[in-house]
Amino acid sequence: MDILYLLIPLSIVLVFLIGAGFWWSLKSGQFDDLDGPGYRILMDDDRVRAEDGQDASLPENPPK
Amino acid sequence: MTDNCYHCGLPIPSGADFSVEIEGAPRAMCCAGCQAVAQAIVANRLADYYRHRDALPESPREALPLELQELGLFDHPEVQKNFVRPVGEHEREAALILEGITCAACVWLNEAHIARQPGVTAVDINYATRRARVRWDERQIRLSQILEAIAAIGYRAHPYDVMRSEQLAQKERRAALWRLFVAGFGMMQVMMYAIPVYMAGEGEMTADIEQLMRWASFVLTLPVVLYSAAPFFVSAWRDLKLGRVGMDVPVALGVGAAFAASTWATLTAAGAVYFDSVTMFVFFLLSGRYLEMMARQKAVRGIEELARAIPAFCTRLPRYPAMDVERIPVAEVGVGDTVLAKPGETIPVDGTVLSGESSADESLLTGESRPVAKVAGDAVVGGSVNVASPLVLRVDRVGEGTRLATIQRLMERAAAEKPRMVEMADRIAGRFVVTLLLLAAVTAIVWWNIDAARALWVFVAVLVVSCPCALSLATPAALTVATGAMTRHGVLVTRGHAIETLARATHIVFDKTGTLTEGRPRVTAALALGQVELIEAWALVAALEAASEHPIGRALRDSAVVGVAPEPSQGIPPHITFAPPGATELVARTGRGVEGRCGGLLLRIGTPAYVAELHAAAEPAEAAGWAAEGATVVALGDAAGWIALFRLEDTPRPGAAAAVAALRAQGLAISMLSGDSPGAVARMAAGLGIGDARGAMTPEDKHAAIKALQDGGAVVAMVGDGVNDAPVLAQAHVSIAMGSGTELARSQADVVLLSDDPIHLTEGVTVARRTLRVIRQNLVWAFVYNVSAIPLAMAGWITPWMAGIGMSASSLLVVMNALRLQGQRGK
Numbered sequence: 001m002d003i004l005y006l007l008i009p010l011s012i013v014l015v016f017l018i019g020a021g022f023w024w025s026l027k028s029g030q031f032d033d034l035d036g037p038g039y040r041i042l043m044d045d046d047r048v049r050a051e052d053g054q055d056a057s058l059p060e061n062p063p064k
Numbered sequence: 065m066t067d068n069c070y071h072c073g074l075p076i077p078s079g080a081d082f083s084v085e086i087e088g089a090p091r092a093m094c095c096a097g098c099q100a101v102a103q104a105i106v107a108n109r110l111a112d113y114y115r116h117r118d119a120l121p122e123s124p125r126e127a128l129p130l131e132l133q134e135l136g137l138f139d140h141p142e143v144q145k146n147f148v149r150p151v152g153e154h155e156r157e158a159a160l161i162l163e164g165i166t167c168a169a170c171v172w173l174n175e176a177h178i179a180r181q182p183g184v185t186a187v188d189i190n191y192a193t194r195r196a197r198v199r200w201d202e203r204q205i206r207l208s209q210i211l212e213a214i215a216a217i218g219y220r221a222h223p224y225d226v227m228r229s230e231q232l233a234q235k236e237r238r239a240a241l242w243r244l245f246v247a248g249f250g251m252m253q254v255m256m257y258a259i260p261v262y263m264a265g266e267g268e269m270t271a272d273i274e275q276l277m278r279w280a281s282f283v284l285t286l287p288v289v290l291y292s293a294a295p296f297f298v299s300a301w302r303d304l305k306l307g308r309v310g311m312d313v314p315v316a317l318g319v320g321a322a323f324a325a326s327t328w329a330t331l332t333a334a335g336a337v338y339f340d341s342v343t344m345f346v347f348f349l350l351s352g353r354y355l356e357m358m359a360r361q362k363a364v365r366g367i368e369e370l371a372r373a374i375p376a377f378c379t380r381l382p383r384y385p386a387m388d389v390e391r392i393p394v395a396e397v398g399v400g401d402t403v404l405a406k407p408g409e410t411i412p413v414d415g416t417v418l419s420g421e422s423s424a425d426e427s428l429l430t431g432e433s434r435p436v437a438k439v440a441g442d443a444v445v446g447g448s449v450n451v452a453s454p455l456v457l458r459v460d461r462v463g464e465g466t467r468l469a470t471i472q473r474l475m476e477r478a479a480a481e482k483p484r485m486v487e488m489a490d491r492i493a494g495r496f497v498v499t500l501l502l503l504a505a506v507t508a509i510v511w512w513n514i515d516a517a518r519a520l521w522v523f524v525a526v527l528v529v530s531c532p533c534a535l536s537l538a539t540p541a542a543l544t545v546a547t548g549a550m551t552r553h554g555v556l557v558t559r560g561h562a563i564e565t566l567a568r569a570t571h572i573v574f575d576k577t578g579t580l581t582e583g584r585p586r587v588t589a590a591l592a593l594g595q596v597e598l599i600e601a602w603a604l605v606a607a608l609e610a611a612s613e614h615p616i617g618r619a620l621r622d623s624a625v626v627g628v629a630p631e632p633s634q635g636i637p638p639h640i641t642f643a644p645p646g647a648t649e650l651v652a653r654t655g656r657g658v659e660g661r662c663g664g665l666l667l668r669i670g671t672p673a674y675v676a677e678l679h680a681a682a683e684p685a686e687a688a689g690w691a692a693e694g695a696t697v698v699a700l701g702d703a704a705g706w707i708a709l710f711r712l713e714d715t716p717r718p719g720a721a722a723a724v725a726a727l728r729a730q731g732l733a734i735s736m737l738s739g740d741s742p743g744a745v746a747r748m749a750a751g752l753g754i755g756d757a758r759g760a761m762t763p764e765d766k767h768a769a770i771k772a773l774q775d776g777g778a779v780v781a782m783v784g785d786g787v788n789d790a791p792v793l794a795q796a797h798v799s800i801a802m803g804s805g806t807e808l809a810r811s812q813a814d815v816v817l818l819s820d821d822p823i824h825l826t827e828g829v830t831v832a833r834r835t836l837r838v839i840r841q842n843l844v845w846a847f848v849y850n851v852s853a854i855p856l857a858m859a860g861w862i863t864p865w866m867a868g869i870g871m872s873a874s875s876l877l878v879v880m881n882a883l884r885l886q887g888q889r890g891k
Contacts, residue, residue: 001270004273005276008257009280011253011280012253012280015249015250022242022245026238026242026245027238031241032190032234032237032238036171039171
């Protein structure tokens with residue numbers, strides 16, 4: 001059971017590391033919009049198909 | 065779909081012929097605006113939008129040339145300095161508020177469309193906040209072109225100052241999420257250390273291992289208590305300092321006591337630890353608060369968008385006393401400039417009145433609800449609203465603060481005003497907490513004598529299980545969620561009490577102008593009465609109504625400028641162009657007309673009775689005839705007699721009759737009070753199915769009529785619009801203004817119908833009533849829970865962790881119940 005003296009402090013260190021990881025993702029704005037990316041990925045697929053493979057970045061004149 | 069517009073879903077008026085080919089089939093549209101938008105969408109190969117949308121867009125108001133022209137002003141460096149940030153040498157970045165987003169497909173449509181504008185290097189739209197960040201190359205495209213491109217597909221974009229409220233909200237959101245994460249992660253990990261201790265049989269775990277687990281739990285509970293639970297301690301301390309007992313007091317006491325006792329047990333290696341209960345309790349509590357905060361921020365965002373409607377531009381008179389005007393951004397106005405404030409407009413700057421006689425509503429600034437009279441020489445305050453007549457002002461002080469200050473005032477008002485029901489719940493909760501603390505103390509003393517070892521835990525359990533969080537959350541949670549839900553229906557709630565009162569309303573009183581009708585009366589006939597030629601009469605009209613914001617004045621001015629009438633045979637040449645002579649000493653008399661001096665001649669335009677006061681001549685026969693037919697008659701005259709007569713008629717909004725029927729189906733009595741002639745009102749009321757309609761009402765009459773209804777026990781909701789309605793709106797229990805109405809009405813109203821469509825009022829009433837039901841359910845549940853849980857806890861049958869779950873679950877249940885109001889998004 002002596003191994004617990006290593007593993008439990010290790011788990012605490014791990015908790016703090018994961019916490020730091022979450023803090024970084026929060027700071028970089030990854031949790032600011034939780035709905036958008038889900039929709040966005042659905043829409044983008046359809047656009048390429050609807051355009052018959054045309055380049056999406058083709059410049060267009062702005063409509064009046 | 066044959067009778068409804070393919071783009072916006074509104075019914076297609078008969079005779080309209082607008083169609084666009086979408087996905088291989090011609091689709092009928094209701095107006096040129098929808099047609100232009102649909103064409104722009106198809107031309108950009110974005111027709112996919114129609115397949116993916118799950119909500120209809122707002123109907124594009126027909127693009128106003130003035131609005132588009134004003135977009136150009138956004139290219140001005142002076143205007144841009146507040147919201148455009150340079151990125152690199154030529155790149156610029158701006159934050160935009162997007163209006164009109166109704167579903168995810170809208171986000172996609174906007175993103176795809178903006179991204180394809182040449183010169184746009186990046187675009188990112190946040191679905192949750194409806195804010196966009198756009199980055200573009202200055203050499204290839206201007207900001208106004210981007211805004212124009214957005215307008216072309218039927219949305220409205222406004223740059224906004226990202227520095228203020230939004231950043232604050234984002235910081236709050238991130239901090240709350242971080243606290244929640246720390247508590248949640250701490251809870252899970254502490255549970256990992258606690259479970260083995262619970263599971264281990266007698267003698268299976270050595271004392272030093274158990275002590276190790278306790279220390280590990282302590283280390284992880286420390287940040288949860290010190291950081292995540294900090295807001296509870298801070299707010300409890302604030303409450304105590306103010307001599308109050310809020311609902312955070314028992315929470316802080318419970319968390320503090322349990323944590324201190326557990327820490328003591330860890331240090332002395334004796335007794336039981338309840339770190340798991342502490343962390344779980346904090347986590348559940350924070351979850352409830354997080355959900356509530358999200359709902360609140362959503363609601364505030366709507367209010368912010370409303371405040372944005374206050375113009376960023378103002379009217380300058382560069383060569384005063386010459387009355388030629390130019391529209392410029394407020395940021396560009398300098399000290400010493402002369403600006404014109406039209407009635408109903410927000411005064412953009414602090415200044416001194418040079419000419420004109422009016423009154424200013426300063427209630428947003430001072431809380432004084434009566435307008436303050438303003439004559440030449442008086443000082444006016446930026447942010448106040450000009451009520452009666454045009455004012456010419458000399459600018460004394462400018463500040464970019466004006467518009468922002470107004471935004472903040474509006475937001476603060478909505479946030480600071482506690483609805484009666486919330487206040488009551490808080491008061492009850494306050495007394496409840498005091499009782500609870502006493503009960504907990506008594507329990508602790510009793511248990512101390514029965515079983516000293518358990519006394520602390522029973523004490524903590526009593527404190528925690530019966531925390532009146534659910535009671536305190538019951539009302540505000542439902543109200544905030546309902547506010548958000550109503551905003552999505554186009555019903556913006558700006559006052560705390562509005563939802564409650566709207567739900568209880570028994571009468572809806574409409575003011576005809578601009579609420580049930582288009583609000584744009586049109587001139588259908590004009591008649592010169594011998595003094596001058598008709599064309600000269602029109603010139604006088606243009607001069608007198610030059611600064612008018614009243615719908616009738618606007619209609620007259622518009623007709624005067626182009627001189628168009630639908631029936632030229634009735635005496636109006638199709639196109640008249642001329643330079644309008646300047647009019648001075650303009651004074652508007654609410655509900656009556658305008659007086660002014662034009663080329664030395666004192667003129668009046670308005671109701672025949674008002675004009676007749678000038679010359680006392682008999683009313684022409686046509687006036688009575690037109691009035692009897694239900695039209696509005698406007699007369700023009702001077703001291704010598706009548707000059708001309710104008711006939712104006714208003715058409716009801718497309719959905720008005722349906723809205724009236726739906727409101728009646730909800731059990732509401734409908735009345736109509738209008739300043740227009742009784743004939744016109746009666747005809748309109750008959751068409752819309754309103755039984756109780758009264759015409760020729762002055763604001764005082766309307767005020768009295770509403771008071772009479774209220775004395776009869778009715779709860780009155782007034783739907784009003786114009787400048788002259790402000791005091792009437794204030795008299796009603798709950799006032800509702802149209803989004804397109806004057807700023808004064810909007811900023812004073814409890815509720816704003818952003819969509820201008822009265823049918824949304826029925827949805828608002830439905831949501832309000834459901835909100836009241838949910839609040840009652842919540843209160844009953846919170847009460848039943850507390851009453852049944854406290855005796856159990858006092859009897860010692862509930863451990864602190866069970867109490868934590870019970871309390872959090874009851875709070876969560878209340879919040880979830882409130883969130884039900886959010887469902888059923890508009891189709």
